[in-house]
Amino acid sequence: MARLLWLVAILLIASMSANGQEIEEEKTKDSDKWLWDIQVNMGAGFYKHPLKYVEQDDTIDYLELTFSLDLYYKGFFIQSNRRRSSAAEIDFGYQVFTSEDWAVDIILKSFFEDISQEDLDKSNASHLSPRNEAIGIAMRYTHYLDDALITIDTATINIENSANGWALETFYSHLIPYRNWDIYLGAGITFLSADTVNYYVGINAKDARESLPNYRPGAAYAIETEAHAIYPLAEDWTLRLGITKSYLSDNLSNSPIGIRSNTTYFKLGFNYVF
């Protein structure tokens, strides 16, 4: 999976350098050439991590500095998730079909973060192996309505030393323009296969301890609701506010690793738009 990501990145960078001149000329045109958009986000984020024992301890844990790059060239793209409160999600992909109303893409996408050794140490589960980031190859169907968007991602997730798992994620986002504000209200649900869930939050018999019993939760789901608002401060600065609430199914939150049944992410930030 990592090799595939690198391959897509190298292809994009190679094409970019070969056509650097065109970037300036074509950046605002709706064409089959280069389109790009870069933003820098500076702000603060307050969240409850899905792992119960992982907290925001230091000041730097609250600070956020992210670059979001949107790039398109002849079907290949890198796309940040601007409609969402957290712009950390970056999709690499290829546009299979597009029209004014709908689109089909093949994307590489991260479904959830890794569980590092440090996280496991904090969860008193040091003997468990770290879990890799859940990266999936997904077929995305997008439907555009007047002020709304529906996406359906059907993905196969690469699981280390195991059969691939799968995920189905659907998200509805509704835009409410109010005066100079753009307010996005969204909700979504993600279904995860038993293989995927067992790998990330399950405990194998060989890893079981008295405090961490054998646990095979099976298929699970997560629900997200979100409110996200953007306000223009100047021609190249925007203010962003967002709150995301996630709810996990019982078999996820009952994991002996220590998973919260619901999490909250609140964000306040400023974006510089190049």
Next chain:
Amino acid sequence: MYFRCLIPYFIVGSSAFVTGLLNAAENTDVPRLTALPNKCVALRHGRTCFAQITLRFTVLKPGRYCITKRNAKQPLYCESIDRYGLFNVEFQSKTKQAYVLVEQSTKQELATTVIDVAWVHQKTSRKRRWRLF
């Protein structure tokens, strides 16, 4: 010696310079109309932009004066003033808008100011609200 001789010239010169600056800042010779802020920023091109704008105006003689939008028949606001006036405008427009200071009795236009409309993003199509391409 030379310094002593130059000091009076320096004082006179400085005084004239400061007075000139003050006059330039006040510019009391002509009626004035200024807007603060003088630009409204929307998220996307083509979107109506909203802003609270303060219009300050200065006139040369007491009288009744009005603020109107350029090409509008009715004034937004009229007031009897001696010298200075202030008016808050709820700006709503997709394009730049000119405001005019008018002497009510003569209908003479005394001063004009323009509130510009700018935007962060260019693209406006339905799909472009959600993605770059």
